[in-house]
Amino acid sequence: MNGKSTIVPNSEVALQVQGLTKSYGKVRALRGINLEVKRGEIFGFLGPNGAGKTTTIRCLLDMIRPDGGSALLLGLDPQSNQVAVQARTGYLPGEMQFFDNLTAERQLHFFSDMRDGRAEWSFVRDLAGRLDLDLKQPIKNLSKGNKQKVAVTQAFMHRPELLLLDEPTSGLDPLMQQEVLGLLREANAAGATVFFSSHIMSEVENVAGRVAIIRSGEIVEMAETGSLIRRTLNRITVRFKQPVKVAEFASLPGVEVISQTGQNSITLQVAGDMEILVQTLGRLPVLDLETDRPSLEEVFLTYYKN
Amino acid sequence: MKRLWTTFRYTYAGLRGQILAWGLGLAIYGLLIVPMYDSLFAKQDTFQKMLASYPPEFLAFFGADTTSMLTPGGFLGMYAFSMMPVIIGIFAVMAGSSLIIGDEERGRLDLILAHPVGRTSFFFGRTLGILGATMSIMVLGWAGFSILLGGSSLGFNLAQMAVPFLPLLVQILLYVTLALMLSLLLPSRNLAAMIAGAVMVASYFISSMAFMDERVQAVSNLMPYHYFQTVLSFDELNLTWLLALLGISAVMTVFAWLRFLRRDIRLTGEGSWRMAFLFRRRNRV
Numbered sequence: 001m002n003g004k005s006t007i008v009p010n011s012e013v014a015l016q017v018q019g020l021t022k023s024y025g026k027v028r029a030l031r032g033i034n035l036e037v038k039r040g041e042i043f044g045f046l047g048p049n050g051a052g053k054t055t056t057i058r059c060l061l062d063m064i065r066p067d068g069g070s071a072l073l074l075g076l077d078p079q080s081n082q083v084a085v086q087a088r089t090g091y092l093p094g095e096m097q098f099f100d101n102l103t104a105e106r107q108l109h110f111f112s113d114m115r116d117g118r119a120e121w122s123f124v125r126d127l128a129g130r131l132d133l134d135l136k137q138p139i140k141n142l143s144k145g146n147k148q149k150v151a152v153t154q155a156f157m158h159r160p161e162l163l164l165l166d167e168p169t170s171g172l173d174p175l176m177q178q179e180v181l182g183l184l185r186e187a188n189a190a191g192a193t194v195f196f197s198s199h200i201m202s203e204v205e206n207v208a209g210r211v212a213i214i215r216s217g218e219i220v221e222m223a224e225t226g227s228l229i230r231r232t233l234n235r236i237t238v239r240f241k242q243p244v245k246v247a248e249f250a251s252l253p254g255v256e257v258i259s260q261t262g263q264n265s266i267t268l269q270v271a272g273d274m275e276i277l278v279q280t281l282g283r284l285p286v287l288d289l290e291t292d293r294p295s296l297e298e299v300f301l302t303y304y305k306n
Numbered sequence: 307m308k309r310l311w312t313t314f315r316y317t318y319a320g321l322r323g324q325i326l327a328w329g330l331g332l333a334i335y336g337l338l339i340v341p342m343y344d345s346l347f348a349k350q351d352t353f354q355k356m357l358a359s360y361p362p363e364f365l366a367f368f369g370a371d372t373t374s375m376l377t378p379g380g381f382l383g384m385y386a387f388s389m390m391p392v393i394i395g396i397f398a399v400m401a402g403s404s405l406i407i408g409d410e411e412r413g414r415l416d417l418i419l420a421h422p423v424g425r426t427s428f429f430f431g432r433t434l435g436i437l438g439a440t441m442s443i444m445v446l447g448w449a450g451f452s453i454l455l456g457g458s459s460l461g462f463n464l465a466q467m468a469v470p471f472l473p474l475l476v477q478i479l480l481y482v483t484l485a486l487m488l489s490l491l492l493p494s495r496n497l498a499a500m501i502a503g504a505v506m507v508a509s510y511f512i513s514s515m516a517f518m519d520e521r522v523q524a525v526s527n528l529m530p531y532h533y534f535q536t537v538l539s540f541d542e543l544n545l546t547w548l549l550a551l552l553g554i555s556a557v558m559t560v561f562a563w564l565r566f567l568r569r570d571i572r573l574t575g576e577g578s579w580r581m582a583f584l585f586r587r588r589n590r591v
Binding site: 061063064082087091095111113116 | 316412414424570574
């Protein structure tokens with residue numbers, strides 16, 4: 001990211017990251033991140049605390065300088081074209097702090113002024129109304145959730161082309177979480193690209209078309225949300241007409257015994273191909289069989305088992 | 307340019323409390339001190355006897371003697387302006403050290419810089435804001451010293467009354483830029499303010515002690531206060547000193563700017579003692 005990017009700009013890609021590395025002393029926060037987010041998609045970025053999600057986003061916005069690698073946002077190098085990138089980007093940090101003595105409205109006016117007054121104030125009021133945010137309240141009197149609403153408003157209010165959101169629903173009640181996800185979808189429908197990190201797997205699963213999972217500074221998986229779930233795991237609950245031995249399943253490749261209810265019912269988790277399991281079940285007196293699509297959370301946790 | 311102006315506006319507005327507090331404080335002091343000269347002049351015999359009883363070293367510490375203190379210039383120099391660099395310097399080190407890093411330690415700088423303002427525009431918008439605030443404090447102070455001048459026997463006009471505020475402004479700017487530069491080099495704002503404040507106080511004491519002991523003169527020559535004048539005539543102003551001090555302030559400002567351009571922005575809180583190389587390349591591939 002030094003003006004001599006090795007990435008070839010692609011007009012169909014909103015975010016291109018190649019070999020991004022960053023260390024804090026001896027701690028290697030990013031160990032070569034490679035990402036590509038297409039224009040117009042909603043991309044989820046999953047990882048536990050300390051995995052490198054915030055560091056990645058802050059590198060993209062030139063808050064911190066990576067030690068190596070390249071990135072392009074909307075075809076621009078964020079270090080040499082910082083202002084141009086930020087004019088077209090909306091950012092929601094994971095930890096929000098404001099000028100406490102200002103009202104929410106005054107704080108948003110400040111952010112709008114920093115964008116040459118680009119925000120349409122009718123849209124700001126509309127956003128505030130949908131998020132049930134009292135603009136006249138001083139920031140210092142707002143709860144964590146209401147401050148998050150101010151943060152969401154400032155990220156969306158200038159209708160950016162690219163949204164970089166670090167845990168956008170953090171601190172919000174379930175109704176407001178749905179409202180924010182709705183804003184996300186609407187922005188995306190209007191053409192914006194959304195890149196967001198979250199711990200709430202259900203919202204990533206419902207909203208994101210593709211996800212990347214980051215672990216210890218490296219991307220360990222990147223795929224479409226649906227195929228990731230379908231490809232990775234299946235959960236099967238089988239009831240038998242008579243007791244069966246658990247050991248019969250535990251030795252099958254890719255099969256894990258999750259639980260056993262009595263001696264006749266067993267729940268299994270299968271990674272990958274189910275053919276061997278199906279063949280095994282074929283030899284046994286099966287009463288009924290139920291398959292469960294695993295949640296993204298379960299998929300996510302498999303990458304952190306060890 | 308527009309965003310630099312926006313940053314300047316908000317910075318100046320954010321400092322309005324300090325402008326009023328320090329400026330009005332200085333102005334009120336002026337309102338009190340100017341009429342005091344007449345009282346002193348009326349009782350100068352008594353006052354001279356009192357001064358004669360002081361050890362000469364005591365008067366020398368303030369750069370004064372028994373005769374100069376009774377002149378208008380000596381009076382204002384001793385009672386009004388001699389300690390101003392230290393008193394107003396408190397504003398300088400606190401405001402200068404928190405100008406950029408205050409927002410960073412409170413976790414606000416991230417979001418501010420995520421807006422299309424650019425680090426250079428932001429830095430100089432803030433710097434011009436504090437320059438404007440410092441000048442506003444000087445103007446308020448000058449107004450306070452000038453209001454009762456007409457009825458006083460000091461014998462100065464408004465322009466002459468403004469003269470000592472020029473070296474004072476330059477001294478304050480020096481400490482603002484020192485605190486600013488230190489805040490961008492050191493792990494915390496508090497540490498930067500402490501060191502800048504220590505330099506300010508040490509400068510005052512060492513320069514004052516040099517009047518009493520010539521052996522301290524060599525060290526005093528390195529202190530900013532040594533180059534502070536309390537004259538009330540433009541002809542007596544040492545422009546070389548003023549310009550040299552302004553030049554040093556400018557160098558420290560540029561140094562601070564270059565450091566700000568290259569450093570990582572912390573999420574919140576104070577930094578560590580691991581100091582990155584000042585001019586490290588942006589990207590080691």
